[in-house]
Amino acid sequence: MDLLNSLGSDGAQPGPQTPECSRKGCRSEAIWQVLWNNPKIHTPERRKIWLACDEHRPWLQDYLTQRMFWRSTERLEREDSQDSGAEPAS
Numbered sequence: 001m002d003l004l005n006s007l008g009s010d011g012a013q014p015g016p017q018t019p020e021c022s023r024k025g026c027r028s029e030a031i032w033q034v035l036w037n038n039p040k041i042h043t044p045e046r047r048k049i050w051l052a053c054d055e056h057r058p059w060l061q062d063y064l065t066q067r068m069f070w071r072s073t074e075r076l077e078r079e080d081s082q083d084s085g086a087e088p089a090s
């Protein structure tokens with residue numbers, strides 16, 4: 001399965017300000033993270049993350065669900081939208 005290999009990067013890509021959808025050819029801003037696990041190659045607690053735009057979230061989720069890989073889908077939190085948390089308020 002080339003798709004799994006090409007999309008299966010570890011976690012969210014570091015660096016770029018705008019996270020992009022993992023769907024091949026899609027450059028839309030990702031607002032979802034789809035968490036999955038392949039029991040054949042990953043330990044049960046391991047989570048791989050695909051980023052998804054609103055349009056492709058169902059597609060990626062469905063793709064993983066059919067293979068029994070899908071675990072959960074969570075809203076991707078943008079760090080630049082919340083400026084607190086670096087220093088605990090005392």
Ligand SMILES: [Zn+2]
Nearest residue numbers: 021026053056
């Ligand atoms: Zn997309």
